[in-house]
Amino acid sequence: MGIDLEALYTDLHRHPELSFQETRTAGIVTQHLTALGIEFEEQIGRTGIASVIRNGDGPVVWLRADMDGLPVEERTGLAYASTARGIDPSGTDVPVMHACGHDMHVTALLGALETLVNTKDEWSGTIVAVFQPAEEYGAGSQAMIADGVLDRFPRPDIVLGQHVTPLPAGTIGVRSGTQMAASDGLTVTLLGRGGHGSRPHSTIDPVVMAAATVMRLQTIVSREVDPRDVAVVTVGSIHAGLKNNIIPAEAKLELSLRYPDDEARASVLEKVERVVRAEAQASGAEQEPTITIDHSLPPTINDVHSTARLTLAFDAAFGEGTVVDPGMFTGSEDVSWFAREAGVPLVFWFWGGVDPAIYAAALASGTIARDIPTNHSPFFAPVLHPTLEVGVEALVVAAREFLD
Numbered sequence: 001m002g003i004d005l006e007a008l009y010t011d012l013h014r015h016p017e018l019s020f021q022e023t024r025t026a027g028i029v030t031q032h033l034t035a036l037g038i039e040f041e042e043q044i045g046r047t048g049i050a051s052v053i054r055n056g057d058g059p060v061v062w063l064r065a066d067m068d069g070l071p072v073e074e075r076t077g078l079a080y081a082s083t084a085r086g087i088d089p090s091g092t093d094v095p096v097m098h099a100c101g102h103d104m105h106v107t108a109l110l111g112a113l114e115t116l117v118n119t120k121d122e123w124s125g126t127i128v129a130v131f132q133p134a135e136e137y138g139a140g141s142q143a144m145i146a147d148g149v150l151d152r153f154p155r156p157d158i159v160l161g162q163h164v165t166p167l168p169a170g171t172i173g174v175r176s177g178t179q180m181a182a183s184d185g186l187t188v189t190l191l192g193r194g195g196h197g198s199r200p201h202s203t204i205d206p207v208v209m210a211a212a213t214v215m216r217l218q219t220i221v222s223r224e225v226d227p228r229d230v231a232v233v234t235v236g237s238i239h240a241g242l243k244n245n246i247i248p249a250e251a252k253l254e255l256s257l258r259y260p261d262d263e264a265r266a267s268v269l270e271k272v273e274r275v276v277r278a279e280a281q282a283s284g285a286e287q288e289p290t291i292t293i294d295h296s297l298p299p300t301i302n303d304v305h306s307t308a309r310l311t312l313a314f315d316a317a318f319g320e321g322t323v324v325d326p327g328m329f330t331g332s333e334d335v336s337w338f339a340r341e342a343g344v345p346l347v348f349w350f351w352g353g354v355d356p357a358i359y360a361a362a363l364a365s366g367t368i369a370r371d372i373p374t375n376h377s378p379f380f381a382p383v384l385h386p387t388l389e390v391g392v393e394a395l396v397v398a399a400r401e402f403l404d
Contacts, residue, residue, distance in 0.1 A: 019139070026048075051129045060126045105391075128154060158346070173325070175326065178301050181299060185295045232257065306402070359372060
């Protein structure tokens, strides 16, 4: 009896785990790999798994799925909704949800491996399946690389991966060139002088400094980036103070920056630093603010030749018109580190998870932004069918396209 994909998916959805804490998920993956007779190593890059199917001479194809959830409280109302909680890196107890679909990614890859094992007489070569931790931190692929995954397993001739997204189920979205943006995560600490809330004149208020900084940062994209170019400056977190009558000594901002290439990255980073330091000076700060880059992700760039080849294979497998160009996503991914470090092509695509009728109604009424939850939303929940089946088949088609 084969893998019950729906049961596997709903179980993973009920039990999400934060980045680098994916021990239960990894255990489920290894159980299925063992049942399929696939050799593997675990605890690569802390909680990652790499497995290999050797099937004679031929190319080496890497397939990758990420495993981690997010600190989001689920509000989908599903019977299998997550009520899980976890401890984040700061030691805070937080709700946890698979709000980005990584549970779907794991399920699809395991389903694809089952199909590929059962059809070994139809292809030859080597498949390396990577179950990666901590994509949400932008750190999991590099952790696995640092732990020697490229040396401990056959090196790839191509790296393939996919991501479920709010497109109509049955649709595949892929484009040549830059598919996803580069990004940086920054922590900005603004240093003031604390004191009593009744005596603001004796302090340097970092809360006001932070508020001014947040608003000024919004002008970088709206007033300093060419409207024809893509850039995002988001302040996703702001923390300062503990009590209403105490002016704190510092405020902390966490930023997410997105851009299509290294030139845009350098420009936006320079502008962010200029604004932060200028606003601190305007507030009379006696100490310079600190700016720390917590993580950097390169752009996800699809190889032109390989993408064209795979698009034809998808059209043949799913029907003409299935594949659409979704445009460049301003979200970021760390999958490309595997291809970059190995010096090989990458193809990374999206597949739809929204009920086509619901999507069509939202499109017709112009309410997609309101009615179709996106990744990282507490309402994000891919429709089970045909999302599961298409996710499995897309990986099988892609792997076999580049195997002999």
